[in-house]
Amino acid sequence: MNGLPRTDGVTVRRVVIDHVKIGVSDLARSRAFYVAALAPLGFGELYADESGISFGPPGVDDFIVSTLVPTAAGLHVAFAAERRDQVDAFHAAALAAGGVDNGAPGPRTQYSAGYYGAFVLDPDGHNVEAVCHGG
Incomplete structure (x- = not known):
């Protein structure tokens, strides 16, 4: 089960990963990107x-970028958002900070009902997503 159902029918997601560390090639460039892209999510x-x-x-500290970790092709990280806005x-902040559009904000019902996400490639080509479930 991906979450803990409550009596009011709402599912509360259970956190299963404590933190994620990814490799980046240029720390200053990644700092500028992630400071801008993650600010709307409260990071x-x-x-x-x-x-x-x-x-x-x-x-x-849920998310770490490091030059001591090899950069890996095909990496995907999804950050939880509370609301669609x-x-x-x-998405807008990530693009303004140099990210490359990899999927504009919108419903992704092929994943689940209520799934609303946006995808951007970071400076190292990592597929970074923000997703809201339902809100």
Whole structure:
């Protein structure tokens, strides 16, 4: 089961991954991209050193980029959004920060009912998504 159903019919998603670290080739370029792209989702830069940067909501480093990790082709990371307007804002901010459109914001009912997502390729070609389930 992907979530915990409540008596009111709403499913609360269970977090199954604590954090994700991906490899990047240019830390400064990735910093600029992710600072802009993740801001609409409530993520900010939490920690940085010469080899990596962590991002997340205040006090929770959920996502890390690092030059110490090899960049891998075909990597896909999906960030949860609470509302569709956050997905739209993520997509616009990511494109403005140099990302490449890989799927404009919109319903993706082939994945599930209520799925609303947008996809952007980051500076290293990673497929980065923001998704809202239902909101």
